[in-house]
Amino acid sequence: MSELVIEASGLRKEFRTRQGLRVAVSDLDLAVPAGGVHGFLGPNGSGKTTTIRMLLGLAHATAGSMRLFGEPVPDRLPSVIGRVGAVVESPKFAPHFSGRQNLTLLARSIGAPSSRVDAAVETVGLTGRDRDRFKTYSLGMKQRLAIAATLLKDPALLILDEPTNGLDPAGIREIRDTIRSLGESGVTVLLSSHILAEVQQVCTSATIIGQGRMLASGRVDDLVGASTSYRVAVPDPEAARRVLDVAGFHLTDDLLVETDRPAEVTQALGAAGIWLSELTPVRRDLESVFLELTSGTEMGAEQ
Amino acid sequence: MIRLLGVELTRLRWRRAVLALLVLAIVVPALIAASRVWATRPVSQGELDQAARNGSSEIQDCVDHPRRYGVPAQDAEQRCTDMVVGWYTGREPLSLAGERVGGSGMAVVAVLTAFLLLAGTTFVGHDWNTGSMSNQLLFEARRGRVWWAKALAVTLASFVLAAAVSTAYWLTLWATMRARDLPMLDGALADSLAYGMRGAGFATAAALGGYALTMLFRSTVATVGVLFGVSIAGGIIIATLGIGEQWQPQKNVSAIVKNGTTYYAEVPDSCFMRAQEATEPEPNSECDQIRDLSLWHGLGYYGVALAATAGASVASFRRRDVP
Numbered sequence: 001m002s003e004l005v006i007e008a009s010g011l012r013k014e015f016r017t018r019q020g021l022r023v024a025v026s027d028l029d030l031a032v033p034a035g036g037v038h039g040f041l042g043p044n045g046s047g048k049t050t051t052i053r054m055l056l057g058l059a060h061a062t063a064g065s066m067r068l069f070g071e072p073v074p075d076r077l078p079s080v081i082g083r084v085g086a087v088v089e090s091p092k093f094a095p096h097f098s099g100r101q102n103l104t105l106l107a108r109s110i111g112a113p114s115s116r117v118d119a120a121v122e123t124v125g126l127t128g129r130d131r132d133r134f135k136t137y138s139l140g141m142k143q144r145l146a147i148a149a150t151l152l153k154d155p156a157l158l159i160l161d162e163p164t165n166g167l168d169p170a171g172i173r174e175i176r177d178t179i180r181s182l183g184e185s186g187v188t189v190l191l192s193s194h195i196l197a198e199v200q201q202v203c204t205s206a207t208i209i210g211q212g213r214m215l216a217s218g219r220v221d222d223l224v225g226a227s228t229s230y231r232v233a234v235p236d237p238e239a240a241r242r243v244l245d246v247a248g249f250h251l252t253d254d255l256l257v258e259t260d261r262p263a264e265v266t267q268a269l270g271a272a273g274i275w276l277s278e279l280t281p282v283r284r285d286l287e288s289v290f291l292e293l294t295s296g297t298e299m300g301a302e303q
Numbered sequence: 304m305i306r307l308l309g310v311e312l313t314r315l316r317w318r319r320a321v322l323a324l325l326v327l328a329i330v331v332p333a334l335i336a337a338s339r340v341w342a343t344r345p346v347s348q349g350e351l352d353q354a355a356r357n358g359s360s361e362i363q364d365c366v367d368h369p370r371r372y373g374v375p376a377q378d379a380e381q382r383c384t385d386m387v388v389g390w391y392t393g394r395e396p397l398s399l400a401g402e403r404v405g406g407s408g409m410a411v412v413a414v415l416t417a418f419l420l421l422a423g424t425t426f427v428g429h430d431w432n433t434g435s436m437s438n439q440l441l442f443e444a445r446r447g448r449v450w451w452a453k454a455l456a457v458t459l460a461s462f463v464l465a466a467a468v469s470t471a472y473w474l475t476l477w478a479t480m481r482a483r484d485l486p487m488l489d490g491a492l493a494d495s496l497a498y499g500m501r502g503a504g505f506a507t508a509a510a511l512g513g514y515a516l517t518m519l520f521r522s523t524v525a526t527v528g529v530l531f532g533v534s535i536a537g538g539i540i541i542a543t544l545g546i547g548e549q550w551q552p553q554k555n556v557s558a559i560v561k562n563g564t565t566y567y568a569e570v571p572d573s574c575f576m577r578a579q580e581a582t583e584p585e586p587n588s589e590c591d592q593i594r595d596l597s598l599w600h601g602l603g604y605y606g607v608a609l610a611a612t613a614g615a616s617v618a619s620f621r622r623r624d625v626p
Binding site for chain 1: 306307309310313314317318319429430433434435437438439440441442443444445622624625
């Protein structure tokens with residue numbers, strides 16, 4: 001097993017509210033291996049943002065332990081925070097400062113040269129608007145600035161909480177490509193997102209949580225599972241159904257065959273003179289897995 | 304730490320609301336200085352003639368009945384004219400000692416204190432209002448360092464500005480007196496500059512206190528509200544509870560800025576019996592109604608308050624979740 005960049009064990013977070021104690025995260029285990037893009041999925045209120053905030057030292061865990069790059073946090077967070085870039089919830093910058101001023105202050109606080117600001121602005125496509133005030137930015141531009149801020153550190157771990165919120169389709173694609181290329185370049189990315197198709201396209205592994213607990217974790221391919229269903233396209237479905245029944249297969253009204261031996265389907269139909277025009281594996285997608293795991297867990301906890 | 308301090312000073316310099324307050328902390332004392340210079344200008348011959356004309360009937364009445372006016376009959380005309388003209392021009396000559404004791408000196412300290420306190424609270428209130436504090440902590444996770452860097456920035460900027468304004472204020476009055484050939488006691492300028500420095504120190508402490516309170520309450524509005532409530536209710540509560548005048552906030556400000564002041568103390572009834580024996584009580588004794596309040600008492604009073612506020616603020620910032 002590869003080195004773990006993020007480890008959390010038995011993580012718990014309680015909030016005191018007027019209604020009493022609310023548990024946002026309960027006994028959560030999280031393991032993110034080095035390299036690649038790791039999806040962090042869960043319905044609203046499942047505790048994703050709270051977990052991220054605890055990892056980054058913005059919120060204190062009620063119980064449990066966390067490690068970043070093998071170092072216990074929050075105790076040793078100052079020694080590793082320089083290798084972590086993060087966007088948590090909506091981008092938060094001084095509205096009366098320009099985007100460049102905001103980045104400059106953050107860069108100076110870590111001793112990064114101003115050339116790093118130029119490079120970050122260019123990477124996220126804000127050149128030309130970087131001297132405008134932050135409050136004049138669209139939501140998409142604000143997201144880009146937040147991502148630019150994460151790049152100031154040249155991070156080994158990038159934690160992105162809904163990074164494509166408010167972006168137009170082209171922007172989403174750009175950010176997705178950026179995330180993918182960062183993952184391929186060796187940066188570990190923890191991507192929290194509601195857009196499951198996006199996660200499936202970009203992520204190599206994922207953790208799904210609900211009501212503050214881990215529901216599933218692993219490689220995306222493993223979570224989705226191997227295909228056991230195939231869609232057939234033939235000129236005469238009734239004839240095909242009869243042939244397949246004799247061969248021990250069942251063809252549904254939707255023309256789906258449940259099997260782990262698709263080659264025998266083509267063989268049986270071909271022997272009967274029925275030529276397939278299509279045999280398509282039908283895989284579960286991440287959305288199906290997510291909905292199965294999280295059904296009934298919405299609004300379970302405060303985020 | 305030096306790097307963080309530089310960042311916070313830059314942030315402070317770029318924040319327009321803070322800059323506006325700092326500009327006001329320069330402009331208002333300048334206006335007070337100008338008004339004092341104008342209000343104490345020498346009386347011109349034209350003003351004297353006008354005053355003599357306006358008060359001619361009173362001058363004549365005084366000359367006719369000098370005893371009614373407490374004027375000796377000898378030289379009555381000149382004395383009555385000087386007195387009545389003085390009433391009409393009503394202008395005291397400029398005096399550094401006068402400005403320190405009961406004049407504009409405290410007004411300048413009050414103005415600096417108010418604007419610098421607001422600057423301190425506005426500076427960091429903005430970080431909380433916009434949520435950018437969490438972004439800053441993603442780059443520097445040592446919260447204690449962040450607190451101190453911001454505190455140092457507020458303290459440095461406030462003291463440099465307050466000291467410069469105070470010094471400029473007293474130098475302006477001193478130069479005006481010199482230009483008018485007014486008599487001045489030895490060491491008057493040094494005393495005034497020291498007064499200004501103590502005032503600048505107090506205003507700086509207020510800025511730091513405002514900053515610390517805002518880091519505690521995480522809101523400029525809450526800080527200003529609490530300070531307003533304390534300033535209104537504090538004195539009333541102290542008086543209502545019968546706590547001595549030496550614990551009144553204003554008295555302790557005076558003690559700091561004026562390098563000591565006096566306060567009125569309640570004395571036991573037995574002291575009045577002794578008073579009938581016409582013996583003067585020992586200074587600061589149990590029977591002395593006017594007692595000294597030292598600079599050190601004032602420093603202790605506000606020092607403890609500032610230390611308690613700063614301690615609570617640092618502890619809160621280190622422990623509480625940041626939104």
